[in-house]
Amino acid sequence: MLARWIRPWRRRRRWRVCEVVTSIHDLPQQIPYGEAVLVANGRIMKWLAFGCPCKDDHQVLLNLNPSIHPNWTLKASKPLTVSPSIDELRGGKRCHYFIRDGYIDWT
Ligand SMILES: [Zn+2]
Numbered sequence: 001m002l003a004r005w006i007r008p009w010r011r012r013r014r015w016r017v018c019e020v021v022t023s024i025h026d027l028p029q030q031i032p033y034g035e036a037v038l039v040a041n042g043r044i045m046k047w048l049a050f051g052c053p054c055k056d057d058h059q060v061l062l063n064l065n066p067s068i069h070p071n072w073t074l075k076a077s078k079p080l081t082v083s084p085s086i087d088e089l090r091g092g093k094r095c096h097y098f099i100r101d102g103y104i105d106w107t
Helices: 002-010
Strands: 016-021 035-041 044-051 059-063 073-077 080-090 093-100 103-106
Touching: 016 073, 035 073, 059 080
Parallel strands: 016 035
Antiparallel strands: 035 044, 044 059, 073 080, 080 093, 093 103
16 A cells, blocks of 8 residues: 555656657667657657556557547657556456556556
8 A cells, every 4th residue: 555655756757758750660679667659750640659567578559540440649748648548458467557647547
């Protein structure tokens, strides 16, 4: 219980977009925890990539193109806010969380 309260205080750095690349092929192999990489071409936002906050070492790639479903909206980049929640099922494990104002809210 106490750890839940201490954690945001200890980790002062909030999630944010740290890099913008123009192609999905330019994404770095490893993205540091707490950082996201935006794939954008000019003003058109395509993808948002980051390492899942569960720290299970799997990468999350969110589609930002509204004409393709499912898609997410990058509401703010520093600190990071993404809508709606990220809900991923992988091998019986579920990673379901919100990223709001740079903080991870597990559901
Ligand atoms: Zn995960």
